[in-house]
Amino acid sequence: MRDTYARAEKIVSTLSTDDKIRLVSGKDAWTTEPVDEHGVPSILVTDGPHGVRKQVSADDHIGINDAVPATCFPTAVTLGSTWDPDLVEEVGAALGRESRANDVSVLLGPGLNIKRHPAGGRNFEYFSEDPFLSGKMAAAMVRGIQSQGVGACLKHYAANNQEFFRMSVDTVVDNRTLRELYLTGFEIAVKESQPWTVMCSYNKVNGEHADISRDLLTDILRDEWGFDGLVMSDWFAVSDRALAICAGLDLEMPGSSGAWDAEVKAAHASGLLTTAELDLAATRVIDLALRAQNDTGSSQVDPAAHHELARRAAAAGTVLLTNDGILPLERTGSIAVVGSFAKKPRYQGAGSSLVTPTQVDTFIDALRAAVGDAATVHYAQGYDVATGETEEALLTEVREAARKADVVIVLAGLPDSYESEGFDRDHLRLPDGHIATIAAAAEANDRTVVALLNGAPIEMPWADGPAAIVEAYLGGQAGGAALADVILGDVAPGGRLAESFPVSASDVPADRDFARHPKQVQYREGLYVGYRFHDSAGVPARFPFGHGLTYTAFEQSGLTVRKTKEGYSVTVTVTNAGPRAGSEVVQVYVRDPESIAYRPEKELKGFAKVHLEPGTSQKVTVRLDRRAFAVWDIRAQEWRVEPGAFEILVGASSTDIRARRTVTVAEGEAVFPSHGPSAFVATDDEFRTMLGADIPEVPSVLPYHRDSTTEDLHETATGRAIAAIMTQEAGKQFDWEHADATTKRMFDANVRTAPLRQIAMESQSKLTLASLDRLIKLLNVTSAKAWRARG
């Protein structure tokens, strides 16, 4: 047992019940309660994940006010595309140092939810559509942050894969899919990096809010995976504080000015909440604070060095999608740079992760500096940076600039208002203005390169037009310079897609039920998410998972698969047979050709990235353990390997398999048959079978309860009147004058979708939960009367 934990237990044994209850809720938006008489400090937690967002104002949580300047590293989508855990660990260590320098004890990240649908508003904050890759990247980030004596926080646990009504929606998902897709990343990260904290999500999972799920927070997280840190709530995600403590939620964040205290006390007095359970939570809060006191790690921050690291990481996550040979660009002649993003880059996403950068590199400045007098650089705006719209005069300018230039580089992508925490995208298209700008440039000059700044996949019906497409994602504050590095070939494009780019959103099975119903989302596609779908269904993605070109040519040869004590060791020789330095990602997939449980065509189970000079080779070994072959057995409720033949596929993307070997796994157990959706979206019968239960009814809006949202109130006349007052009151707290369009949209989504209980929790004791209950009762009585009167 940790020293700090033993000390925490002793301290808790001296505390009164009231003190313990006080401790298990935050002090304010960002800090925990201290225990002064025992030297337990109040500690500061902040967002996360790709930079330190220490708010200037203590009570602002959705990032409307400025945070102190910090290095804005590439967002998770870009870091995920590096496929380089060592580099991500380095970034994590830098984040740890900056946290320490700002007296931040826990950085709220990484986020590692699975990208179930490319339109997820927060996909930029997550690593991948694949749980293995997500888990490995998250573990690396946690190791880095914690190497500096700062805690990391895995979020948002669990099955929080959309922003639409994230606070109340019920994720209906079968057990096998939950385990194999949505929990595996968390499991890997917990086991491989021992995070200090985990954050539970807002949503329900199969009918139960995550904060009160004993199954998720204790049975799986602690008892099965061995998590020994603290679980905190997402901000205002507590649905029932007493039940949450019983379930294993240690810390309510932020503090709710004692909103729940009376109920927790009553639950304790009645025996519903045991002293042992309350003690556990209080002990973990104190343990965390004491751990944070330990003076390990460094707070020495060299902003210039961190900026350089951010630049390196951005280039390593930049994916070369297509290239007819135009890239790397020669430094001669005249270059037209088109698109407002060249001067005002999009480099991070909106919401709680918004960092105030220490500096921002623009592509055009970086390009000009890099080419010097060797080439001339002209600029045309193309589109409005905020709206993404264009007009004829701007397009004429683009055509003229493109015609005169030897080569054109168009920066396009998604404006800020398209991607944010709090809402999802309605479609995957680029703004019309960006499409028109690309078309104008490509028609005027066939030497046109498109570089994309966006946090998630887009549809690209125009992909065959440009001579090259570079996916730069959201590269952080040095993203502009990193893009110039890659385009000029000063740095090799190091990225591989950690997600599939579908031809069209409607190809994706999850599209049938994504962000549609405020109360429920059914994961009828089961395991068929991302490449697991594309490769199983034979519906090609426009750019597949794992894809990314280089400026050189890699060969993978001499595949050998050797049996080891733990499983198999897969070795392949990678040779850089081309003219330039570069990096290759060896991807190892496992395929089960014959299985009693349905399985996707193949699944990623290992990978390794190598950097090679031209003409050099390196042997790469990837180890596969038993788990690489296992399925979640729905009857035994454990991981089981069905003995028999498995194929090990090694290649450079999920569709570029270079070699395969068959192995026969002899040891294993009988696996219970499980059937998936035969046409990739389960029918009612199939879904019932997958769930092993009836499909839950969509919860009705009436009668109202604490989880009802402001939007629900619109169902009844009295509700509407109250909703109007609530919206008005909430609006008074908001800085309309300074907020941008995205923050306004996020605020609006927040107000519409926050459960009523949150209003009490935020009210600083002005509205107690008891008064809220009376109000709800009244609302229900009046709405029932109204119904009866209607006849």
Ligand code: BGC
């Ligand atoms: C987000 C979390 C974030 C927290 C604090 C929540 O709305 O979902 O990711 O850490 O706010 O800002």
